[in-house]
Amino acid sequence: MPTIMSHAAVPIAGALVLGHGRLTTAVVATGIVLAMLPDLDVIGFGMGIEYGEAWGHRGASHSLLVAAICGLLAAALLRPAHFKTVALYLFTCMASHGILDAFTNGGLGAALLWPFDDARYFAPYRPVEVSPIGNSFFTGRGLAVLWSEFFTIWLPLAGFVVLVLAMKRVLARQE
Numbered sequence: 001m002p003t004i005m006s007h008a009a010v011p012i013a014g015a016l017v018l019g020h021g022r023l024t025t026a027v028v029a030t031g032i033v034l035a036m037l038p039d040l041d042v043i044g045f046g047m048g049i050e051y052g053e054a055w056g057h058r059g060a061s062h063s064l065l066v067a068a069i070c071g072l073l074a075a076a077l078l079r080p081a082h083f084k085t086v087a088l089y090l091f092t093c094m095a096s097h098g099i100l101d102a103f104t105n106g107g108l109g110a111a112l113l114w115p116f117d118d119a120r121y122f123a124p125y126r127p128v129e130v131s132p133i134g135n136s137f138f139t140g141r142g143l144a145v146l147w148s149e150f151f152t153i154w155l156p157l158a159g160f161v162v163l164v165l166a167m168k169r170v171l172a173r174q175e
């Protein structure tokens with residue numbers, strides 16, 4: 001995984017692009033939680049579930065189908081004014097977790113297509129330093145990971161947000 005902090009990058013970028021008119025603070029907070037949620041699967045290690053099993057780390061909880069179900073359920077509970085936008089936003093937040101994991105340079109890939117396919121997927125290009133699990137994060141290695149995530153996740157997303165907001169402004173001026 002990228003670090004748990006960097007999984008918040010996509011919900012934050014999405015919130016900045018869509019704006020407060022469509023996404024309330026509660027929706028954005030839910031998006032951040034959903035983006036981090038899949039890594040709860042690490043509790044499986046303590047229960048004897050192997051990394052490569054369907055319910056192991058980066059397994060079922062990282063799939064797009066689970067993200068779609070959780071996104072819809074969370075949107076139904078929040079009862080927002082813009083249901084479709086919010087459901088799509090929450091799905092994207094959670095789905096981004098497995099997709100970002102697929103860009104890391106270690107561990108196993110993410111079971112993005114579970115339950116249809118148990119295969120673990122990696123992106124063809126994997127620039128994100130994999131985050132150490134547990135206490136080993138609080139070492140020099142943890143800092144190196146954060147540094148790599150700054151360039152591979154936060155900076156490109158910040159560029160994307162600036163670009164979209166600039167385009168919105170230009171379009172608004174033309175109307």
Ligand SMILES: [Zn+2]
Nearest residue numbers: 001038039101
């Ligand atoms: Zn993960």
